[in-house]
Amino acid sequence: MITTKRTINVSLILLKKIYKIYHVGGEEVRALDGVDLTISKNEFLAIKGPSGSGKSTLMNMIGCLDTPTSGDYEFEGEMVHNMDDNQLASIRNRKIGFVFQTFNLLPKATAQHNVEIPLVYANIRREKRLMMASKALTSVGLEDRMHHKPNELSGGQRQRVAIARALVNNPSLVLADEPTGNLDSKSGQEIMDVFDALHQEGNTIVLVTHEDYIAAHANRTIQLF
């Protein structure tokens, strides 16, 4: 149950001593080496670091796509590290919105249908889905591109469709792994404007980047090495 006290500066996410260790050919790769991290509601957090520093691994961990080798992960009071696959899928579906570097849209589906997908998995009626998808697309300025397929859209527009898809289920947290990495600087700027607006509206955002000017949009930056 949500209590009224948890409105201001409540921690949404608590990571304690998170390790992710891979074994490649007998060698140990510490992708995450004891990460402690707290993310509050309505925070805009940037994660920086060189390639291979574990940014994506951390994002996947936060996004409940991956489970840590050891450590505790608490998401809105729920113990994620104890969850099974179905519970993780449910958390991803209801509480997390993903934005990928490569957009990851279904090429044969229209923008509207792409945005609808999380709602399908949430078992929401079709009419309601279409309505929510249109609303999400409108909020990223794509109300006139609803029935276009990804190959009929520019890179920036595709990423905005992806953002609409991430937002459509009103997640507690939006995760973006190098969302501007495949875009030119103008489109990148557009995307960052969208994220700024989302932050203004009260969304919690975690963004991975290795560009300082992108990280500058965030109100907190952490660095991985």
Added chain:
Amino acid sequence: MKIILLPMPIAPFSCFENLKISITAVLANKTRSLLTALGVVIGILAVTLMGTLISGLDQSFEKSMEFLGKDVLYIRKFQWFGEDEWWEIRNRPDILVKNAGVIRERSQYAQYVAPVSEWWTSVRKDDESVSGVRVSGTTEDYAMITVAEVEKGRFFSRAENRSGARVALIGKDISDVLFEGRNILGERIQIGNYNFRIIGEIEKQGKFLGMFSLDKQVIIPIGAHQRLFSRRGWTGINVKVDNAHIDDAHEELTALMRQLRRLRPSEKNNFAINRQDPFREQYSMIKLAIGGTGIFITILSLVVGGIGIANIMFVSVKERTKEIGTRKALGATSRMILGQFLMESMTICLFGGLVGMSLAYGGSRIINSFFPSEMPIGLAMSALGLSMLVGIISGLAPSYKAANLDPIDALRYE
């Protein structure tokens, strides 16, 4: 990664969505889907066409058997489906017309007894003629034994038979060629070299087992037949009995014939008593052969088709690894992914099955134009069910593979 096992992988909620996704995918790649499902197409085509063929054969077989009648015994010189050696039976005596009278008197099972002599010759009317006509000489009892009705006119009477009157009933083929719809009753025709007066026409009976027309015949009194065409052709005796006692009748007639022929107990029968049963036995063997071949082709093409579909599905899972990762990131559970791919392979198979059925429908129309037949609906439906089953079975392994993909590995896949 945990391996998910049954229970039933398709959650009802996503079933409809998955069906929509699958139908869209199948229709978007019609040619590819069709090629993928070719084995299923052929399998369903084979089983349905085979069913149609057998239904048609059944119909025409039953029609032909009607001509023989299930309660008629045919006393003949030879067995219809004999396995005797020819040198043992070539010296058999002919069946005599006068045997019929004795049988009528002494048999307690015989209801009607008609001797039948047959000879083939041409039939003429003015300049038109039909050759190779079956000329049957018989008695008025024949009308009570045969199922064919007299359509126009009448059968000949006992008196006409006794007096050897030259009257004839003609078959449909004869009246069609010689009279072309004009009145036949009372008209004169020439059978061989002799003049006959037409007193009736027999209804159309069609072909016997698709081999020869039963309507290319004339029926005349046996007296006239004996006098004009005797020593030629052959003679037999048709005996109608009570269907319930056909086996007893068979025994009784055998005994009677042996008595007439004065055979000693050690001697073998030198005549044959035929009935429709051996036709049925022969026919069910033919049917078994056709059915067996059809089922063999069906199973073979379904198995080959199923392997092809499994293969394509593996390719599809590989190609769409990133899509699977994305779907999982958006909240799809393993079961939902499993359901999606199972539904897809089922839809491909169902699509193949439907194409196969429409082809079979066309094919059955063609078969139908050769002889009356129909596509058996029940079989067609089971065939569709079968194609869905093939879809599920061949989709299982690829779908499990898709469902069990690790979301991160899938997302990283290029």
